[in-house]
Amino acid sequence: MADTSPAPNEAARTVIVARGVRKHYGSIHAVDGVDLDVREGELFGLIGHNGAGKSTLFKMMLGLIPLSAGEIRIDGAPVGGAGGDFRAVRRKIGYLPENVVLYDNLTGLETLQFFARLKGVPPQGNAALLERVGLAHAARRRVREYSKGMRQRLGFAQALLGTPRILFLDEPTTGLDPEAIRGFYAILRQLKGEGVTMVITSHILAEIQERVDRLAIMAAGKVQATGTVQALREQMDLPLWFSVRVAAEDFEAVRAALGSLPVGAIEAREDHVAVQCPREAKMAVIAALAALGGKVRDLSVREPSLEDVFFGFSD
Numbered sequence: 001m002a003d004t005s006p007a008p009n010e011a012a013r014t015v016i017v018a019r020g021v022r023k024h025y026g027s028i029h030a031v032d033g034v035d036l037d038v039r040e041g042e043l044f045g046l047i048g049h050n051g052a053g054k055s056t057l058f059k060m061m062l063g064l065i066p067l068s069a070g071e072i073r074i075d076g077a078p079v080g081g082a083g084g085d086f087r088a089v090r091r092k093i094g095y096l097p098e099n100v101v102l103y104d105n106l107t108g109l110e111t112l113q114f115f116a117r118l119k120g121v122p123p124q125g126n127a128a129l130l131e132r133v134g135l136a137h138a139a140r141r142r143v144r145e146y147s148k149g150m151r152q153r154l155g156f157a158q159a160l161l162g163t164p165r166i167l168f169l170d171e172p173t174t175g176l177d178p179e180a181i182r183g184f185y186a187i188l189r190q191l192k193g194e195g196v197t198m199v200i201t202s203h204i205l206a207e208i209q210e211r212v213d214r215l216a217i218m219a220a221g222k223v224q225a226t227g228t229v230q231a232l233r234e235q236m237d238l239p240l241w242f243s244v245r246v247a248a249e250d251f252e253a254v255r256a257a258l259g260s261l262p263v264g265a266i267e268a269r270e271d272h273v274a275v276q277c278p279r280e281a282k283m284a285v286i287a288a289l290a291a292l293g294g295k296v297r298d299l300s301v302r303e304p305s306l307e308d309v310f311f312g313f314s315d
């Protein structure tokens with residue numbers, strides 16, 4: 001497994017530790033030897049194709065299903081271990097499952113009251129929690145009348161009951177519109193500011209690439225790589241793309257200026273030249289383009305996206 005740490009918050013203590021974790025269902029190796037470290041206050045992404053093993057790993061971290069092999073410690077307590085250590089830790093954990101199960105006959109507020117009782121949390125903060133997730137207006141409406149996005153918000157509020165210090169969020173933005181997604185991540189930023197540790201899965205790579213501190217890429221039950229998005233990009237050594245806006249009559253000047261550099265494709269498009277170049281040639285390309293003076297009207301550089309990185313590691 002490639003771990004491209006160090007990450008930004010390197011000094012923080014490790015809250016979640018997984019070592020050699022396996023889960024087998026008969027001949028299916030849902031999770032197949034995972035090592036993972038998540039630090040305190042980190043927003044940690046877990047990405048992978050359908051069936052990669054993300055939800056199974058989550059469920060083991062929560063103590064919902066037993067491990068076939070290996071060990072997971074949260075806040076130092078072995079998950080599912082003997083003694084009450086993990087039970088105490090479990091109270092500090094919030095979980096938003098992939099498929100939120102709610103009772104259609106309850107209102108939003110009643111739903112939180114119900115789950116608060118189960119969790120042993122005083123109900124006083126429930127209205128404020130609904131407000132936080134943008135559901136104050138629907139607090140007294142029955143869940144059966146809720147849209148998919150509203151149900152998802154209510155599930156998130158349920159996960160936040162009891163002000164957890166560790167949050168597991170399994171595809172939390174499913175069903176949310178772009179504005180709600182933005183609002184959701186704003187709440188995650190606040191929680192991060194409060195030192196909450198979060199692990200999040202998502203299939204919307206563009207959405208999480210700018211937001212997570214670090215992430216792990218899972219494929220076929222294994223972690224293929226761990227690190228910051230930028231570190232993974234550099235590790236994959238994927239090329240960059242320059243978009244150089246020039247007048248059509250100057251296309252050849254761009255080609256000539258870059259002729260001696262180790263660039264990849266140079267493609268003339270409608271109103272710009274697209275130049276593919278290895279990362280190490282980036283500054284030389286910029287210098288060569290700058291030497292063209294006013295001929296270059298505009299310039300942008302596209303880094304490989306998380307999607308490019310993901311396919312590089314998971315294919």
Ligand SMILES: Nc1ncnc2c1ncn2[C@@H]1O[C@H](COP(=O)(O)OP(=O)(O)OP(=O)(O)O)[C@@H](O)[C@H]1O
Pocket residue numbers: 025028029030031048049050051052053054055056057098
């Ligand atoms: N209870 C179960 N019994 C048998 N196989 C299971 C069970 N739960 C999960 N699996 C299998 O384990 C593998 C991993 O499933 P898992 O749900 O963890 O993947 P995932 O990465 O969360 O996928 P998705 O992105 O689709 O949610 C899959 O092959 C799945 O069919």
